[in-house]
Amino acid sequence: MAAALWYLVVSSFGPWALGAVMNVLGGESVWYRLAIYFYLHFLYNGWMIMALLGIFFFILESHQLGVSNESFKRFFWNINLGIILSFFLSTLFMNPPLLLNFLGGTGALLQLAAFSILLKAFTTDKEKSKAMFSPLQxxxxxxVAVLLGVKMLLQLITAFPSFANLATTHLDFTIGYLHWTFLGVVTLSLFLFLNYFGLLKLSKSTYYFYLIGFLITEALIFYKGIAAWKSVPLFDGYFQALAVGSIAIPIALFILLWNNLKPKAINF
Incomplete structure (x- = not known):
């Protein structure tokens, strides 16, 4: 958890640098975009993901499922080196030397290695692991595990120049990736932990309603990127479909809020 707080501090360097960049180089400078990407990268890959992992480790230890010291050290160094090195993936829009592709790809691989260490530790005693949480949890x-694994794989493939060019040319892919991280990995992890600690009442139907809205919007965002890439028109009713998928998310959150503010309300 301490590492997560450090990443929060480090991420703030991006916004702090924006003022100097605007004054000296202007908003059209690549350094302006780099400052924003620096902030976003260390905010969600560093602060948010590491804080969520810290909570997860706390839960594991409270159920005597702690990772061995050796495994934890390997996890800790892999995840932190991975977060730092994978920042270079955010610089690929500048068409830098291939060395930065290599460093960014190495960072993505290290994060996948850390993920596999955590997955192995959690599944060592499957019965005990399953008993930690309720069926919905x-x-x-x-x-969350699937979404996090896909997120890390998406990071890895963008280390290849052709995919890096695709992601930087068609920003719908980048938007889809960020939505995948924030609305998928981070939000659903918060649902899980808040429900686990008794701070949030969550029904299965509300969860699936949110998940359906999330998946519809993700599919449509990535579809728009593919359509632009292949130079094909969007299907008729695309934006209406996107609106329907998008509105499902706030509706699910409204129902969630209603059920938590009204103790006697009937869960949707």
């Missing part, structure tokens, strides 16, 4: 945990 186990569904949430599996969903």
């Amino acid at each position: 186990n569904v949430l945990l599996k969903t």
Whole structure:
């Protein structure tokens, strides 16, 4: 958790640098974009993901499922080196030397290695691991694990120049990736932990309503990127479909809020 707080501090250097960049180089400078990417990268890959992992380790230890010291050291160094090196993936829009592709790809691989260490530790005693959470919480945990694994794989493939060029040319892919991280990995992890600690009442139907809205919007965002890449028109009713998918998310959150503010309300 201490590492997560350090990343929060480090991420703030990006916004602080924006003033100097604007004054000296202007908003069209690549350094302006780099400052924003620096902030975003260390905010969600550093602060948010590491804070969520810290909470997860706390839960594991409270159930005597702590990772061995050796495994934890390997996890700690892999995840932190991975976060630092994978920042170079955010610089690929400048078409830098291939060395930065290599460093960014190494960072993505290190994060995948850390993820596999954590997954192995959690699944060592499957019965005990399953008993830690309620049935709904186990569904949430599996969903988050899949989303996190896909997020890390997406990071890895952008280390290849052709995919890096695709992501930087068609920003819908970048937007889809950020939505995947914030609305998927981070938000669903918060649902899981808040429900686990008794701070949030969450029904299965509300969760699936949110998940359906999330998946519809993700599919449509990535579809728009693919359509632009292949130079094909969007299907008729695309924006209406996007609106329907998007509105499902705030509706699910409204129901969630209603059920938590009204103790006697019937869960949707």
